[in-house]
Amino acid sequence: MRLLRALLAALLSTPLIAAALPGGQAVISTEQVRAELVAHAPQGVLPGQPLWLGLVLEHQPHWHTYWKNPGDSGLPTTLAWTLPAGFKAGEIDWPTPSRLPIGPLMNHGYEGRLLLPVKVEVPAGYAGDTLSVKLRADWLVCKDVCIPEGGDFALDIPARSAFAAHGADFEAAFAARPRTLAETKASATIGHDGLALEVAGLPAAWAGKAIEFFPEAPGVLDNALPRQAAWDGARWRVRVPLSDQRVDAPARMDAVLVAAGAKAGVRVGFDIAGSWPAPGSTPAPAGVAAPSAAGSAAPLGLGLALLFALIGGAILNLMPCVFPVLSLKVLGFAAHAD
Numbered sequence: 001m002r003l004l005r006a007l008l009a010a011l012l013s014t015p016l017i018a019a020a021l022p023g024g025q026a027v028i029s030t031e032q033v034r035a036e037l038v039a040h041a042p043q044g045v046l047p048g049q050p051l052w053l054g055l056v057l058e059h060q061p062h063w064h065t066y067w068k069n070p071g072d073s074g075l076p077t078t079l080a081w082t083l084p085a086g087f088k089a090g091e092i093d094w095p096t097p098s099r100l101p102i103g104p105l106m107n108h109g110y111e112g113r114l115l116l117p118v119k120v121e122v123p124a125g126y127a128g129d130t131l132s133v134k135l136r137a138d139w140l141v142c143k144d145v146c147i148p149e150g151g152d153f154a155l156d157i158p159a160r161s162a163f164a165a166h167g168a169d170f171e172a173a174f175a176a177r178p179r180t181l182a183e184t185k186a187s188a189t190i191g192h193d194g195l196a197l198e199v200a201g202l203p204a205a206w207a208g209k210a211i212e213f214f215p216e217a218p219g220v221l222d223n224a225l226p227r228q229a230a231w232d233g234a235r236w237r238v239r240v241p242l243s244d245q246r247v248d249a250p251a252r253m254d255a256v257l258v259a260a261g262a263k264a265g266v267r268v269g270f271d272i273a274g275s276w277p278a279p280g281s282t283p284a285p286a287g288v289a290a291p292s293a294a295g296s297a298a299p300l301g302l303g304l305a306l307l308f309a310l311i312g313g314a315i316l317n318l319m320p321c322v323f324p325v326l327s328l329k330v331l332g333f334a335a336h337a338d
Contacts, residue, residue: 028151032141033065034058037133037153038115038166045131045159048124053089054117055079055137055153056169057110064111065139067097069218071107075140075148077116082134086123093117095176096258096265097214102142106223108214115166115173131157178256178267186270188253192277194241195221199257199268202236206259213238214256214265220246242277249276 040052066074138150183201222241229238258265
């Protein structure tokens with residue numbers, strides 16, 4: 001099962017063809033996503049006052065892009081800004097993600113309409129009439145297959161007047177970002193059977209509800225295996241299996257928790273007590289039966305695993321949805337040969 005998941009993750013993460021899109025515009029559209037560079041400055045671009053920029057991604061039905069920790073496969077969206085001297089762009093203020101199951105894999109990301117906002121510091125001495133913004137954005141959009149897309153955007157913002165045409169998108173993004181609550185406290189211990197997390201001080205309206213757990217660090221915990229979670233009074237406890245592909249052993253982690261039906265999560269940070277087991281030594285979690293010696297299949301050799309991966313890749317490239325891009329692949333190979 002784990003080998004199958006690894007092969008599927010590799011296949012879904014391998015792009016069929018990259019969409020190199022022209023730049024110099026505020027909007028770029030593909031068959032999967034409409035992307036737009038937007039700004040929010042309801043008071044104008046004022047010296048010493050923050051300005052918000054962002055990328056709106058309007059996904060076609062059943063297509064999705066990824067959170068900062070994409071899960072078992074995928075890549076997060078990246079934004080690289082070109083701004084005038086003195087302006088400083090922060091990191092993406094990620095909205096609360098959703099779990100996106102694909103077969104045996106579990107990913108973290110977004111569907112529908114999404115705004116990825118970024119806070120920008122305006123220098124105290126700024127006195128321009130127009131703020132010229134350039135952005136290089138890259139995203140991986142997936143459904144049955146994954147397609148890396150990206151483009152160069154440009155936007156001129158009048159500095160002396162209100163600029164708030166996309167105020168509703170920014171308000172929705174702000175409402176969906178995880179909150180940090182002073183009363184929320186979390187502690188965790190590590191063992192061979194996984195990470196045991198206990199959280200107190202969550203919103204009272206969450207009591208008794210199912211809660212999703214999104215670790216911000218990728219590749220440490222198993223995203224797809226069942227988790228054991230329960231409420232103990234006002235405290236919520238969960239045990240999350242470790243990833244058998246894990247290479248890191250962090251002393252501290254951050255995560256986003258979100259209750260069923262809630263638009264915004266709660267961000268928690270916690271130190272981890274105990275000793276991490278050696279990578280690759282993680283046993284199957286409770287409730288997942290290990291194969292018996294009599295019924296277990298012989299482990300695959302490297303050559304056989306590579307053969308299955310090759311066959312899987314061939315099958316994936318022969319799916320009907322891939323036919324339109326096969327000719328583009330051939331043209332790409334010919335251009336490379338020239």
